[in-house]
Amino acid sequence: MLRVDNLRKRYRTGDEALKGVSFSVPDGEVVGLIGPSGAGKSTLIRCINRLVEPNDGDVFLNELNVTKLGRGDLKRARRRIGMIFQEYALVERLSVMENVLSGRLGYVSFWQSFTRRFPQSDVDKAFSLLERVGLTDHADKRADALSGGQRQRVGIARALEQDPELLLIDEPTASLDPKTSRQIMRLITEICRERNLPAIINIHDVPLAQAFVDRIVGLQEGEVVFDGPPSDLTEDVLTRIYGEEDWTTMHGDQDEPEDTHPHPARNDPTAELV
């Protein structure tokens, strides 16, 4: 269970990105976070694991108040939060298996990770996760040899290899074609149900979110303006969330070929420490 209570963030530039955001995500529930550009979605996701430091408010992961932790405890708490990124954030020259095993880096000693000697139980878990995401035959391939959808499957397996209690997912399908996007959303939501994992997905594509998530939280100018089931997301509500922006154009239903092109990682989202 995740509980966000009155979370506030003002950047040094003066931008007030979160103005007292509160909501909870029970175990097994997948929440789609929607809202126009600049609404505070990325800031919210990053405040939950303190890649961005909130100015006020609390984040509870089960019994643990993440916002009150010192450096060492925060490092341990971050093991419990799996992240999945738009640009996958894989290590290009490493194999699929090594990328999945990197999910254990927070758990093994420096020398084990330096020599890449992971316990057999970690390797066994990685194999079963690769099977779950449909990549058993690709375990030894280099990450840069995979298509976008396959790379995101590696990102999902890597996050699960951490044994997370929460998944934070930032635009998981933004670099994928519509068909692959649906496959990835289906995989994520199925896995969260199987494992009773709570998840928040920052997603631009409203119809895609409506098709797969259990609940939608709509942000606007740093405030929650909608919180409910996808079926309650009427045109009126969407117009309230997006204002003048035309939300109906926010999804691409063009017939594109499925998942053919590898995408280079453009940046490292974990580097964005504020």
Ligand SMILES: Nc1ncnc2c1ncn2[C@@H]1O[C@H](COP(=O)(O)OP(=O)(O)OP(=O)(O)O)[C@@H](O)[C@H]1O
């Ligand atoms: N590092 C930063 N420094 C200063 N201001 C920032 C920073 N990151 C975000 N902001 C500001 O905070 C507000 C919320 O931005 P945020 O990126 O969280 O929104 P978003 O909903 O994720 O937008 P998008 O969908 O375009 O990614 C915006 O006004 C933005 O300009």
